[in-house]
Amino acid sequence: DSGVTQTPKHLITATGQRVTLRCSPRSGDLSVYWYQQSLDQGLQFLIQYYNGEERAKGNILERFSAQQFPDLHSELNLSSLELGDSALYFCASSVGQRRDQPQHFGDGTRLSIL
Amino acid sequence: GEDVEQSLFLSVREGDSSVINCTYTDSSSTYLYWYKQEPGAGLQLLTYIFSNMDMKQDQRLTVLLNKKDKHLSLRIADTQTGDSAIYFCAETRDPGGADGLTFGKGTHLIIQP
Numbered sequence: 001d002s003g004v005t006q007t008p009k010h011l012i013t014a015t016g017q018r019v020t021l022r023c024s025p026r027s028g029d030l031s032v033y034w035y036q037q038s039l040d041q042g043l044q045f046l047i048q049y050y051n052g053e054e055r056a057k058g059n060i061l062e063r064f065s066a067q068q069f070p071d072l073h074s075e076l077n078l079s080s081l082e083l084g085d086s087a088l089y090f091c092a093s094s095v096g097q098r099r100d101q102p103q104h105f106g107d108g109t110r111l112s113i114l
Numbered sequence: 115g116e117d118v119e120q121s122l123f124l125s126v127r128e129g130d131s132s133v134i135n136c137t138y139t140d141s142s143s144t145y146l147y148w149y150k151q152e153p154g155a156g157l158q159l160l161t162y163i164f165s166n167m168d169m170k171q172d173q174r175l176t177v178l179l180n181k182k183d184k185h186l187s188l189r190i191a192d193t194q195t196g197d198s199a200i201y202f203c204a205e206t207r208d209p210g211g212a213d214g215l216t217f218g219k220g221t222h223l224i225i226q227p
Contacts, residue, residue, distance in 0.1 A: 002156065033214050043157075043202065045214030058214055090156060100145050100164065100206075103215060105157035 003027065004106035006091050012112045018079040021109045025072055025093030031055070032074040033094070033103055034066055038087040049074055050097040078111070086113045118218035120203055125224040132190040134221045136203030139184065146179065147215065148188045149202040157202065160188070190223075198225045 003026035011019055025032050034046040036059075045058035049068035060066075063081075068074040078085060088110050092103035119137045126132045138146070144165040149157040163170045163177045163186070170177045176189040190197055200222050204215040 002158070004156075035214070042219050043204075043215075043217040045216070048214055056214060092157075102147065102159050102162055104159055105149070107156040 002104040002106060004091055004093050004104055006089075006106035006109050008109060009107065010110050010112070012114060013081060014114050015081055015083060017081050018077065019081065019111065021076040021078070021089055021091075021111075023074045023076070023091030023093075023106060025074070025091075026104055029093035029095055029104075030072065031094045031097050031101075031103075032068055032072070033092040034060075034074070034076050035090040035092065035105075036087045037090060037108070038084075043090075046076070048097075055097050081113050083113050086111055117216045118203055118205055120201075120218035120221045122219065123222045123224065125226060126193050127226045128193060128195060130193055132188075132193045132197065132223055134188045134190075134201050134203075134223065136186040136188075136218055137184055138186065138203075138205050140205070141181075141184065145206040146177075146186050147204040147206075148175075148177065149204060149217075151200045151202065151220070153199075160201075193223075193225055195225050195227075198223055 005024040007022045030051045033048045037043045046060040047066050048056040052068050063079050066076045088108045090108045092105045094101040094103045147162040148160040150160050174191045178187045200220040202220045203218040
């Protein structure tokens with residue numbers, strides 16, 4: 001158990017809809033990262049937050065947004081969903097914002113778009 | 115080409131050593147990680163090595179880093195059926211850089227009885 005909690009585990013919805021994925025980092029970790037894992041693209045970094053502030057952006061679509069709340073949990077919002085958004089979405093957390101601090105991953109949320 | 119490359123599959127016999135290889139293209143890669151993903155599960159951090167090291171050993175796991183060839187390997191001694199999983203190599207660059215981990219496509223480790 002990594003200590004990173006993601007909910008829900010599975011999400012099934014339709015094209016055009018909006019969903020919110022939730023992540024609680026490990027106790028004491030200030031950084032939260034979001035990744036997308038799909039068969040064609042592999043694992044891709046989406047975005048990072050540190051202590052409530054956006055710290056780094058990767059291949060995140062404009063239809064996607066995230067935030068980190070004062071209690072350090074984070075939410076990833078996906079809107080105007082398309083079939084290609086079907087993927088496993090991972091959250092990871094680390095102690096700080098430095099890249100030499102290992103990231104610990106949750107079990108992911110599997111999103112299926114019908 | 116890809117930033118991080120790995121072979122897709124590796125098949126070994128139970129009890130043998132497994133060696134999973136990874137190459138990266140960015141010479142400024144300074145932090146390299148190995149993660150394990152079992153079916154239906156998340157990514158488990160196995161080990162990591164920084165660019166100022168050549169080797170790191172942790173129980174059955176040995177990581178070797180060849181900076182000149184930009185080659186990283188993970189050796190699993192006495193491979194067991196529980197080692198069957200996908201192994202991902204990942205890199206980060208300068209700690210002050212604005213990017214997350216860059217992952218390879220993963221190597222499926224298949225254990226033969």
